[in-house]
Amino acid sequence: MSICKKINKCPFFHDKMPNMPALAERFKQKYCQDHPQSCAHFMVAQKLGGDNVPANLFPNHTERAHQILGE
Numbered sequence: 001m002s003i004c005k006k007i008n009k010c011p012f013f014h015d016k017m018p019n020m021p022a023l024a025e026r027f028k029q030k031y032c033q034d035h036p037q038s039c040a041h042f043m044v045a046q047k048l049g050g051d052n053v054p055a056n057l058f059p060n061h062t063e064r065a066h067q068i069l070g071e
Contacts, residue, residue, distance in 0.1 A: 004036030006045055012059060031059035040065035 007013050013032050017024035031039035040061040044053045047069055057064060 002034075002036060004032045004039065004042055006036070006042060006050065007032055009050060010041060011055070012041055016058075027059050038062065044068055 004010065004013075010032065013028055015024070017027070031042070036042045039059040040057050041053050041059055043062065043065045044057065054068070057068075
């Protein structure tokens, strides 16, 4: 387990999904606390910087993250 180093500034972690609390908690556990390297937000922020992460990019949008990164 490794906590994401970007967790303090991540808008997703800080209640991006208030209308879906159960799903949000599962995402937080999987992407923010257990496997941050598989998070779409983390992937884009790591390579392009946090300001370049689209606001509507969810942690599970890895295919979209790869498109953004040109991979």
